[in-house]
Amino acid sequence: MIREYMHLLFSITWGTISGWWVPACLVLGLLYAWLLYRQPVQLADKFRYILFAVRAIVVTFIALLLVSPLVKSVSYNPQKPLVLVLQDNSESVNMFKSPGQTAPVVVIDGLSGLKQQLGDGYNVQEFHFDKDLSNGFDRGFNGKQTNISQALHQLNDKFVNQNIGAIVLATDGLYNQGTDPQYEAKNFKNSIYTVALGDTVAKRDLLIGNVNYNRTAFLGNDFEIEILTEAYQSKGENIRLNITEDGRQVNSQNLPVTSNSFQKQVTVKLNADKKGLRKFNISIASVKNEISTQNNSETVYIDVLDAKQKILLLYEAPHPDISVIKQSIENNKNYELKASLVSDLANVKPADYNLVILYQLTPASNGIVQSIIKSKLPLWYIVGGQTDLGNFNSQQKVTRINSGRLEMQEVFAQPVNDFTAFTLSDSSRKKIAALPPLLAPYGSYTLPPPGDVLLKQRIGSVETAFPLLSFADEGGQRTGVLNGEGLWRWQLAEFQTYGNHHAMEELFGQGVQYLTANANRQRFIVYTAKHVFDEGENVLINAELYNDALELINTPDVRIELKNDAGKDYSFLFSRDDKSYQLDAGTLPVGEYNYTATTKNGDKSFTAAGQLTVKPLNLESRQSAANHQLLNTIAKQSGGKMLMPSEVSQLAALIRKNENIKTVVYEDKRYNDIIDVKWVFAIILALLGLEWFLRKREGEV
Numbered sequence: 001m002i003r004e005y006m007h008l009l010f011s012i013t014w015g016t017i018s019g020w021w022v023p024a025c026l027v028l029g030l031l032y033a034w035l036l037y038r039q040p041v042q043l044a045d046k047f048r049y050i051l052f053a054v055r056a057i058v059v060t061f062i063a064l065l066l067v068s069p070l071v072k073s074v075s076y077n078p079q080k081p082l083v084l085v086l087q088d089n090s091e092s093v094n095m096f097k098s099p100g101q102t103a104p105v106v107v108i109d110g111l112s113g114l115k116q117q118l119g120d121g122y123n124v125q126e127f128h129f130d131k132d133l134s135n136g137f138d139r140g141f142n143g144k145q146t147n148i149s150q151a152l153h154q155l156n157d158k159f160v161n162q163n164i165g166a167i168v169l170a171t172d173g174l175y176n177q178g179t180d181p182q183y184e185a186k187n188f189k190n191s192i193y194t195v196a197l198g199d200t201v202a203k204r205d206l207l208i209g210n211v212n213y214n215r216t217a218f219l220g221n222d223f224e225i226e227i228l229t230e231a232y233q234s235k236g237e238n239i240r241l242n243i244t245e246d247g248r249q250v251n252s253q254n255l256p257v258t259s260n261s262f263q264k265q266v267t268v269k270l271n272a273d274k275k276g277l278r279k280f281n282i283s284i285a286s287v288k289n290e291i292s293t294q295n296n297s298e299t300v301y302i303d304v305l306d307a308k309q310k311i312l313l314l315y316e317a318p319h320p321d322i323s324v325i326k327q328s329i330e331n332n333k334n335y336e337l338k339a340s341l342v343s344d345l346a347n348v349k350p351a352d353y354n355l356v357i358l359y360q361l362t363p364a365s366n367g368i369v370q371s372i373i374k375s376k377l378p379l380w381y382i383v384g385g386q387t388d389l390g391n392f393n394s395q396q397k398v399t400r401i402n403s404g405r406l407e408m409q410e411v412f413a414q415p416v417n418d419f420t421a422f423t424l425s426d427s428s429r430k431k432i433a434a435l436p437p438l439l440a441p442y443g444s445y446t447l448p449p450p451g452d453v454l455l456k457q458r459i460g461s462v463e464t465a466f467p468l469l470s471f472a473d474e475g476g477q478r479t480g481v482l483n484g485e486g487l488w489r490w491q492l493a494e495f496q497t498y499g500n501h502h503a504m505e506e507l508f509g510q511g512v513q514y515l516t517a518n519a520n521r522q523r524f525i526v527y528t529a530k531h532v533f534d535e536g537e538n539v540l541i542n543a544e545l546y547n548d549a550l551e552l553i554n555t556p557d558v559r560i561e562l563k564n565d566a567g568k569d570y571s572f573l574f575s576r577d578d579k580s581y582q583l584d585a586g587t588l589p590v591g592e593y594n595y596t597a598t599t600k601n602g603d604k605s606f607t608a609a610g611q612l613t614v615k616p617l618n619l620e621s622r623q624s625a626a627n628h629q630l631l632n633t634i635a636k637q638s639g640g641k642m643l644m645p646s647e648v649s650q651l652a653a654l655i656r657k658n659e660n661i662k663t664v665v666y667e668d669k670r671y672n673d674i675i676d677v678k679w680v681f682a683i684i685l686a687l688l689g690l691e692w693f694l695r696k697r698e699g700e701v
Contacts, residue, residue, distance in 0.1 A: 029060035081165025172198030173627030198626030301531030384485030403443030438484030524606035
């Protein structure tokens with residue numbers, strides 16, 4: 001202890017403070033003691049000299065505390081060499097082994113004795129891994145994936161800057177996740193000893209190596225599925241490849257196996273002849289004495305989608321509003337608009353479109369309009385100076401205009417707050433209210449019960465009840481009516497004031513979305529993160545609920561029930577996520593699942609159904625021949641050695657003989673303010689106590 005104190009006393013770092021403070025503090029202590037104990041003092045000389053020295057030391061220490069130098073302390077910590085033992089816990093280790101070969105569990109038992117064999121001079125720590133690193137050994141060999149590189153990386157992070165003496169890696173060298181472990185092994189500066197498990201002889205096996213495909217296809221188009229077929233030790237056999245959809249065979253091929261290590265990429269072309277989610281089962285018929293059939297099948301899902309929403313704009317004469325409508329709608333990439341003169345309608349099929357916009361049609365177009373109305377397509381009427389009001393009133397029930405004479409008047413747009421079919425942003429409402437007037441037919445307007453008004457007419461400063469823009473849904477057919485022309489004025493004014501066309505684009509975008517969101521379109525959608533989940537993977541399901549204008553809402557609860565092919569039910573309640581729903585159903589047993597989700601919004605109930613698959617994770621059965629060459633390379637490049645299972649008992653001797661594996665002593669230097677050194681205060685108090693005691697004893701006050 002005294003030696004340590006002396007070390008601390010003389011290991012003082014002054015930093016920016018001059019070293020002359022030490023003698024200055026000493027001189028101050030001597031001067032103070034001399035002034036206190038100079039003659040005349042009623043003490044014997046020997047006590048006076050002792051008390052002089054005590055007071056000089058105390059004052060010197062106090063002066064040093066005021067200067068606050070740093071005190072350096074040094075400690076030496078020996079660290080035993082770490083011996084890190086990694087055991088491969090994946091299925092392939094125990095799945096493929098030859099008769100008479102040492103069982104993997106016996107090898108693990110041998111590695112468990114390494115700690116006792118090496119003794120107290122080594123710090124032995126045990127781990128197992130499959131896709132991740134875990135503490136301790138595991139004799140279950142039930143890992144579904146193998147990632148040797150990740151295990152080494154996690155080990156390196158765990159023991160960074162520590163004295164790693166050796167790594168023992170017991171594995172078959174097969175990995176199906178991560179990068180080549182050789183590169184991660186180079187990050188270690190110590191010896192790596194590998195224990196070569198498994199059998200290097202390939203087993204008789206047919207399998208599907210990989211499947212590549214686009215997860216979506218468009219209705220009516222062809223799509224391709226690329227299948228990698230593999231066969232080992234099966235020369236002379238045939239790979240019988242079958243693809244089925246709902247039990248119906250859609251493709252079948254026979255592939256002759258021409259070698260004992262056979263691979264062939266097969267491209268299958270199928271047609272997306274029906275809309276919706278389509279499930280395909282790809283399988284290879286098993287052959288006699290095949291080591292594993294788990295890798296003989298795959299399931300894929302392909303979502304067949306319709307193309308974009310198509311909109312037809314019909315007009316009888318050119319007008320600047322036509323270009324404005326086209327630009328405002330086509331700003332949304334989900335919409336495709338075709339503008340056509342009524343006279344060219346012979347070359348257009350209205351039935352191919354999702355919405356028809358009728359711009360200022362005259363009596364000559366009445367027959368065409370009647371045929372479109374019968375088709376039950378959504379319609380958007382735009383009324384102007386050329387519109388035949390008589391036919392207009394008879395064709396739709398949204399708005400009726402009673403006018404004795406066809407005259408036009410300027411009307412401003414006044415947004416209505418209680419419009420509920422869809423939502424316009426507050427900024428767009430304010431912009432539209434400030435835009436120039438449109439030209440609307442002069443007369444009185446009535447709004448039958450189906451109508452819902454978004455914009456009312458304001459004539460000058462007078463707000464009227466007349467509708468300017470209104471929408472209705474009658475029997476599943478949606479209709480919109482804009483009672484005014486001159487949209488080009490709106491576009492120019494908005495750009496001049498705000499530098500964009502956001503209000504116009506939002507108005508037409510929301511209007512088109514509402515009109516095309518007819519009663520037959522899904523408003524409640526449930527979809528899985530993917531259609532095929534691996535065994536042990538969390539099943540994630542999302543849900544979206546839309547109001548009448550297909551705006552996302554998540555107010556009501558959404559429940560889902562999953563039922564597997566064994567008849568077991570699983571029920572869950574979705575969690576709300578922003579404006580939609582999300583469910584983490586955790587891990588589910590292997591099998592095919594049908595799900596039904598339900599919710600209720602107001603007085604309307606919604607149901608959505610679908611299916612998903614949890615497939616066995618057969619990655620471990622895809623390779624049967626152990627990769628001992630990889631293990632030998634890793635061992636040699638690190639200065640270690642590859643051992644066979646029967647040689648595990650030699651490990652302790654090899655580690656002891658390795659001169660690079662030794663105890664390392666680390667020097668730990670620390671700097672503290674002298675005021676933090678507690679024993680300095682103890683010395684000061686002790687010296688002051690001694691001084692007081694001697695003065696009291698000798699009768700000196």
